[in-house]
Amino acid sequence: xxxxxxxxxxxxxxxxxxxxxxxxxxxxxxxxxxxxxxxxxxxxxxxxxxxxxxxxxxxxxxxxxxxxxxxxxxxxxxxxxxxxxxxxxxxxxxxxxxxxxxxxxxxxxxxxxx
Amino acid sequence: xxxxxxxxxxxxxxxxxxxxxxxxxxxxxxxxxxxxxxxxxxxxxxxxxxxxxxxxxxxxxxxxxxxxxxxxxxxxxxxxxxxxxxxxxxxxxxxxxxxxxxxxxxxxxxxx
Numbered sequence: 001x002x003x004x005x006x007x008x009x010x011x012x013x014x015x016x017x018x019x020x021x022x023x024x025x026x027x028x029x030x031x032x033x034x035x036x037x038x039x040x041x042x043x044x045x046x047x048x049x050x051x052x053x054x055x056x057x058x059x060x061x062x063x064x065x066x067x068x069x070x071x072x073x074x075x076x077x078x079x080x081x082x083x084x085x086x087x088x089x090x091x092x093x094x095x096x097x098x099x100x101x102x103x104x105x106x107x108x109x110x111x112x113x114x
Numbered sequence: 115x116x117x118x119x120x121x122x123x124x125x126x127x128x129x130x131x132x133x134x135x136x137x138x139x140x141x142x143x144x145x146x147x148x149x150x151x152x153x154x155x156x157x158x159x160x161x162x163x164x165x166x167x168x169x170x171x172x173x174x175x176x177x178x179x180x181x182x183x184x185x186x187x188x189x190x191x192x193x194x195x196x197x198x199x200x201x202x203x204x205x206x207x208x209x210x211x212x213x214x215x216x217x218x219x220x221x222x223x224x225x226x
Contacts, residue, residue, distance in 0.1 A: 004157075033214075042203065042218040043158075058213075090157055102148055103214055105157035 002027045004106035006091050011111045013085075021076045021109045023091035032074040033092040033103065036060060043090065049074055078111065085113050116141050120204045120217035128225050133191040135220045137178075137204035140185065145206040147171075147180050147187040152201045152219070161189075161202070199224045 004025045013019045025032065031050050035043040045058030049068040063082025068074055074093075078085045088110050092103040121136040139145060146165040150158040162171030167182035176191045187204060204217040 006157075040219075043216045045213065048213070092158075101146075102160045102163055103158075105150075105159070107157045108155075110155075 004091060004093055004104055006089075006106040006109050009107065009109060011109055013111070013113050015113055016080045018080060019078050019085075019111065021078070021089055021091075021111070023074045023076065023106060025072055025074075025091075025093045025104075025106075027093060027095070027104065028071070029093035029095050029104070030071070031094045031096070032068070033094075034058075034064075034066065034074070034076045035090045035092065037088040037090060037108075046076065046089075085111060087111060116145070116206065116208055116213075116215050118204050118206055118215050118217040120202075120220055123201075123219075123221040124223055125220060126223045126225065127194055129196055130193045131224075133189070133194045133198075133222070135189040135202055135204075135222070137187045137189065137217060138185055139187065139204075139206050139215075141206060141208060143208040145208050147178070148205040148207075148214075149176070149178055149187070149189050150203040150205060150216075152203065154200075158203060194222070194224045196224045196226055198222060 007022045033048040034046040044060050046064050047066040049055035065077045090108045091106040094103045095101050117140045119138050148163045149161040151161045152158045162173045164171040164180035170179045178187050178189045201219045201221045203219045207214045
């Protein structure tokens with residue numbers, strides 16, 4: 001089955017540690033995205049990538065980093081510079097680089113920093 | 115700038131009641147419009163979409179019409195079920211900008 005996988009579903013880390021969230025898609029989509037969702041809130045864009053080896057900052061990129069070495073993978077690193085990293089993180093992809101078609105979402109990773 | 119505004123929740127309805135969730139947008143270009151649904155602890159699922167003015171998107175009894183004159187894309191369902199309880203997000207994307215804009219979400223609670 002085609003889709004987007006995120007792992008792990010729940011992640012706990014100590015304050016000051018970097019942590020990497022995995023996102024893999026087998027939909028052959030060009031564009032991939034990372035969003036952050038806080039309780040009762042909408043989605044805020046962290047980073048997006050339209051093509052391999054290229055990515056752009058979204059609205060809240062500070063304290064986060066990404067890479068896009070393969071078309072199917074777009075990992076997100078939450079660094080110690082992110083002041084309030086506890087949140088629900090969603091990865092998405094879309095088939096075309098222009099953003100005209102819908103986004104497909106993964107199941108999310110809930111990160112809790114202790 | 116481009117943005118989406120949707121009605122605040124929560125919206126609480128009895129089973130079989132009529133549902134409307136309002137969504138209005140501001141866009142500098144010609145947007146495509148979407149409704150997504152999110153069940154607790156899960157990612158977002160596309161519910162329906164419309165890509166040009168006067169298009170009607172529909173799925174699972176839900177429908178929404180792209181109204182350019184009122185810049186709206188209201189979600190409706192004639193008879194809600196308990197299983198429709200979720201958070202609903204309105205969203206838009208502008209061709210060639212490769213960014214999506216999401217509303218803040220509306221939580222729907224349906225009581226038996």
